[in-house]
Amino acid sequence: MSERETLLSVSNVSLSFGGVKAISDVSFNIAKGEIRAIIGPNGAGKTSMLNVINGFYHPQQGQISFNGVMRKRMKPYEAASQGIARTFQNVALFKGMSTLDNILAGRALKMHKSFFWQMFRYGPALDEEIEHRKFCEEIIDFLEIEHIRKAPVGSLPYGLQKRVELGRALAMEPTLLLLDEPMAGMNLEEKQDMSRFIIDVNQHYGTTVALIEHDIGVVMDLSDRIVVLEYGHKIADGTPDEVKSDQKVIDAYLGVAH
Amino acid sequence: MANAGRACDTFPKLMRMHAAERSDRPAFRHKDRGVWRTWSWRQAYDNVRGLAEGLREAGVVHGDKIAIVGANRPMLYWAVTAAQMLRAVPVPVYADAVADEMAFVLENADVKVAIAQDQEQVDKLLSIRDRLPHLTRIYYDEDRGLSDYDHTDLQSLESLMAAGSAALQKDSGLARAMDASIDHGAADDASIMLYTSGTTGRSKGVVLAAGRSVAAARDTVAFDHLNDQDSQLAYLPLAWVGDHYMNYAQAYVAGSCICCPEGPDTVQDDLREIGPSFYFAPPRVFESMLTRVTIRMEDAGALKKKMFDHFIAHARRWGESILNRQPVPLAARLHYALGEALVYGPLKNVLGFSNIRVAYTAGEAIGADLFSFYRSIGLNLKQLYGQTEAFLYVTAHPDGAIRAETVGLPAPNVHIRIADDGEVQFKSPGQFLHYYKEAEKTAETLTEDGYVKTGDAGFFEEDGQLRILDRAKDVGKLANGVIFAPKYIENKLKFFPNIKEAVAFGDQKDFVTAMLNIELTAVGNWAERNGVSYASYQELAGHPRVYELIKGHVDEVNAALAREPRMAGAQISRFLILPKELDADDGELTRTQKVRRSFIAERYAPLAAGLYDGSEIADISTEVTFEDGRKGVISGRVRIADLSPHAPASKERAA
Numbered sequence: 001m002s003e004r005e006t007l008l009s010v011s012n013v014s015l016s017f018g019g020v021k022a023i024s025d026v027s028f029n030i031a032k033g034e035i036r037a038i039i040g041p042n043g044a045g046k047t048s049m050l051n052v053i054n055g056f057y058h059p060q061q062g063q064i065s066f067n068g069v070m071r072k073r074m075k076p077y078e079a080a081s082q083g084i085a086r087t088f089q090n091v092a093l094f095k096g097m098s099t100l101d102n103i104l105a106g107r108a109l110k111m112h113k114s115f116f117w118q119m120f121r122y123g124p125a126l127d128e129e130i131e132h133r134k135f136c137e138e139i140i141d142f143l144e145i146e147h148i149r150k151a152p153v154g155s156l157p158y159g160l161q162k163r164v165e166l167g168r169a170l171a172m173e174p175t176l177l178l179l180d181e182p183m184a185g186m187n188l189e190e191k192q193d194m195s196r197f198i199i200d201v202n203q204h205y206g207t208t209v210a211l212i213e214h215d216i217g218v219v220m221d222l223s224d225r226i227v228v229l230e231y232g233h234k235i236a237d238g239t240p241d242e243v244k245s246d247q248k249v250i251d252a253y254l255g256v257a258h
Numbered sequence: 259m260a261n262a263g264r265a266c267d268t269f270p271k272l273m274r275m276h277a278a279e280r281s282d283r284p285a286f287r288h289k290d291r292g293v294w295r296t297w298s299w300r301q302a303y304d305n306v307r308g309l310a311e312g313l314r315e316a317g318v319v320h321g322d323k324i325a326i327v328g329a330n331r332p333m334l335y336w337a338v339t340a341a342q343m344l345r346a347v348p349v350p351v352y353a354d355a356v357a358d359e360m361a362f363v364l365e366n367a368d369v370k371v372a373i374a375q376d377q378e379q380v381d382k383l384l385s386i387r388d389r390l391p392h393l394t395r396i397y398y399d400e401d402r403g404l405s406d407y408d409h410t411d412l413q414s415l416e417s418l419m420a421a422g423s424a425a426l427q428k429d430s431g432l433a434r435a436m437d438a439s440i441d442h443g444a445a446d447d448a449s450i451m452l453y454t455s456g457t458t459g460r461s462k463g464v465v466l467a468a469g470r471s472v473a474a475a476r477d478t479v480a481f482d483h484l485n486d487q488d489s490q491l492a493y494l495p496l497a498w499v500g501d502h503y504m505n506y507a508q509a510y511v512a513g514s515c516i517c518c519p520e521g522p523d524t525v526q527d528d529l530r531e532i533g534p535s536f537y538f539a540p541p542r543v544f545e546s547m548l549t550r551v552t553i554r555m556e557d558a559g560a561l562k563k564k565m566f567d568h569f570i571a572h573a574r575r576w577g578e579s580i581l582n583r584q585p586v587p588l589a590a591r592l593h594y595a596l597g598e599a600l601v602y603g604p605l606k607n608v609l610g611f612s613n614i615r616v617a618y619t620a621g622e623a624i625g626a627d628l629f630s631f632y633r634s635i636g637l638n639l640k641q642l643y644g645q646t647e648a649f650l651y652v653t654a655h656p657d658g659a660i661r662a663e664t665v666g667l668p669a670p671n672v673h674i675r676i677a678d679d680g681e682v683q684f685k686s687p688g689q690f691l692h693y694y695k696e697a698e699k700t701a702e703t704l705t706e707d708g709y710v711k712t713g714d715a716g717f718f719e720e721d722g723q724l725r726i727l728d729r730a731k732d733v734g735k736l737a738n739g740v741i742f743a744p745k746y747i748e749n750k751l752k753f754f755p756n757i758k759e760a761v762a763f764g765d766q767k768d769f770v771t772a773m774l775n776i777e778l779t780a781v782g783n784w785a786e787r788n789g790v791s792y793a794s795y796q797e798l799a800g801h802p803r804v805y806e807l808i809k810g811h812v813d814e815v816n817a818a819l820a821r822e823p824r825m826a827g828a829q830i831s832r833f834l835i836l837p838k839e840l841d842a843d844d845g846e847l848t849r850t851q852k853v854r855r856s857f858i859a860e861r862y863a864p865l866a867a868g869l870y871d872g873s874e875i876a877d878i879s880t881e882v883t884f885e886d887g888r889k890g891v892i893s894g895r896v897r898i899a900d901l902s903p904h905a906p907a908s909k910e911r912a913a
Contacts, residue, residue, distance in 0.1 A: 133292075134291070137291035137292040137293075138291060140291075140292065141290075141291055142402070144521070146292070146520045146521050146523070146524050147520075147521060147523030147524045147527070149292065150527075196403075200402065200403050203403070203405065203406065204402065204403070204405075
């Protein structure tokens with residue numbers, strides 16, 4: 001794993017909100033093509049970390065470099081145009097729109113024809129939309145959501161909404177895919193399906209995946225490497241086997257008197 | 259054309275004829291990536307030849323068995339024909355079979371090559387591979403997730419087909435050899451092996467001959483006037499005789515178009531988009547369609563609901579007579595025409611029935627109400643009675659003489675007789691050759707003069723139509739001697755949209771009891787409208803108000819039974835609602851969704867005991883199989899409800 005090229009590196013990042021220190025001096029990297037998990041008990045700073053990576057929060061200290069370029073202060077949409085896509089802990093879809101439209105929305109950054117043509121859905125804009133539709137249909141096929149193509153996502157069960165959200169993130173053709181608790185609130189079968197999709201995305205599209213997840217069993221099976229956070233500090237980093245046998249991790253999860 | 263057709267006694271020959279005579283007519287459609295793709299007979303034929311050549315190079319020869327596992331895809335249908343082109347025998351397997359069931363069939367059939375739809379099926383095949391000594395190669399249709407598998411014995415059908423087609427193009431000698439191989443195909447070649455569903459024990463491989471299969475299909479194609487303008491949606495399991503006959507055999511004879519849906523969950527939408535002219539579905543499909551319509555009408559606005567109810571009532575009164583071309587008053591006709599414009603037409607359109615000329619149902623008894631509902635809105639729905647051993651048709655309803663309780667007249671060239679013990683026996687043009695490797699069972703099934711024993715009890719009505727009662731060996735007696743026909747009772751129960759499955763007990767007992775499954779969609783909707791909250795299927799199934807609801811239905815069944823002199827004594831005294839849905843993965847149903855009564859009695863022994871020992875509550879814990887094959891345990895308490903019987907006959911609604 002170590003010989004893989006680094007896609008993103010986080011060095012000595014600290015983030016605080018007023019007096020609350022969400023992340024303190026955390027460093028790790030994400031290698032190209034791997035599935036990287038960030039785990040930790042509630043309030044450990046996992047989602048904050050994800051928000052830092054996709055440019056939503058700006059760390060007070062430390063640096064982030066993506067694709068070898070040191071990052072300056074930036075907006076989330078700039079992260080998106082650089083190839084970072086994400087899903088959210090609480091599904092954030094357009095509830096009144098269909099599955100297909102939600103996924104097409106993920107292509108917005110890839111649509112280049114002028115607003116004028118798009119408004120009338122004519123000429124070059126139409127050709128472009130057909131191309132995008134083809135791409136989205138590939139994703140729909142990939143995630144096996146053909147049957148809900150035209151259903152408004154607000155009416156779908158939670159597990160399917162999560163899948164649609166993954167689809168929308170994939171529509172961006174991301175280099176780095178951030179998944180915030182992709183399996184929260186799912187039953188066993190849905191979790192297995194989702195795990196399979198994540199692995200398939202990783203293998204089929206070669207997408208690098210960073211995910212936060214509470215289900216330790218899933219994380220251990222899925223990930224190449226795991227970072228463990230606790231109270232904003234990194235307490236372990238390594239392969240599932242290394243992390244599993246780390247005393248600090250065991251303590252953090254099972255709880256010891258501090 | 260008809261003369262040229264006569265000489266075609268195998269499916270590859272038929273396909274070759276269509277490729278020449280109607281080369282540009284659509285033969286296959288498949289919805290893929292949201293778009294319907296079409297293959298003409300010419301293209302399909304070329305693809306089949308490519309596949310066949312690829313298989314030949316891989317060492318497939320006359321008599322080899324080729325397993326085909328997957329959903330309805332043009333590629334898999336082509337694989338069937340490609341195998342037949344080499345005079346090998348295709349063996350379709352139920353795609354939802356768990357690995358163990360699959361192993362039994364593949365082992366029994368001595369399968370040499372397996373063709374799988376996708377990774378899921380390939381995984382299953384690989385997991386049982388060490389039990390299949392004859393299996394040399396596996397091919398797959400969809401490559402997703404398979405890229406890093408060991409490809410020593412694994413290959414995509416696409417590349418197999420491409421290599422085969424290229425070889426045929428380059429070497430005219432090979433092309434001629436393929437033509438010769440088609441010509442060598444003989445009427446008495448084994449054309450396909452279909453495994454029976456195994457309602458009572460392990461399934462058996464039914465070997466059907468090419469010539470007989472084609473002959474049987476010719477008869478029914480003529481009977482229903484099918485031609486190359488027709489199309490049908492192929493969505494039933496490939497391994498079921500219904501699909502192989504209705505879609506494959508009839509389309510190959512008539513030259514009609516086989517349309518494959520996008521996936522199992524999109525069938526309803528695909529049906530609407532295709533608007534087929536010929537349709538075949540087991541009763542449960544019609545049932546669930548009606549359930550959905552009913553639910554949606556419950557949620558509709560007052561005006562729409564009123565209009566719907568009004569015109570459906572009118573259709574119930576006159577629709578069937580109009581369909582049967584009986585004299586109907588002009589006013590009623592005009593009223594019906596208005597209904598067609600406002601309700602029936604749009605409804606049929608939503609269901610995908612706008613273009614249907616002939617629709618069939620078979621496999622289970624269908625409720626008279628359900629049956630006449632579809633007929634009343636102008637769908638030419640008919641019943642047929644068939645068996646894998648007959649290559650489907652034994653009887654079918656002729657146009658114009660249709661009754662829900664009968665299964666019709668003997669199909670063309672089929673001879674039927676009722677044995678002394680009431681069993682239906684037949685001789686048919688499509689009759690099977692034998693059970694594979696089960697000479698003894700074959701002999702048991704055939705009479706000395708060559709009739710096939712169906713195992714079903716039935717009789718002819720005065721107008722010559724056949725009526726089926728029950729599986730002959732299921733008909734039993736209560737302890738007091740009253741006749742107990744479990745399926746008869748179960749069907750009556752299942753006609754309620756809220757009841758999905760029913761299992762009746764009573765043979766050698768003092769009274770009749772039943773275990774029921776609720777239909778989640780219907781009861782869930784009812785719960786929503788009535789403010790009943792629940793968190794799981796199990797909770798809903800055990801809810802006291804659901805029990806009340808279902809008790810009402812059971813009581814209605816009892817009232818109906820009380821009106822029939824023969825059945826009045828077999829009313830249901832106690833029932834319970836099972837905490838889980840009966841499932842083929844747990845062995846409770848066959849793959850064709852028929853209940854395995856004795857297996858269920860054993861599996862739920864504590865409940866079965868509770869039904870008879872008078873207790874109000876029984877505890878159960880049972881193993882369930884998840885979709886991925888892993889097992890878990892469901893446990894809980896189940897309430898048992900009591901009913902008081904209705905007085906027989908004369909006094910209706912007493913008690």
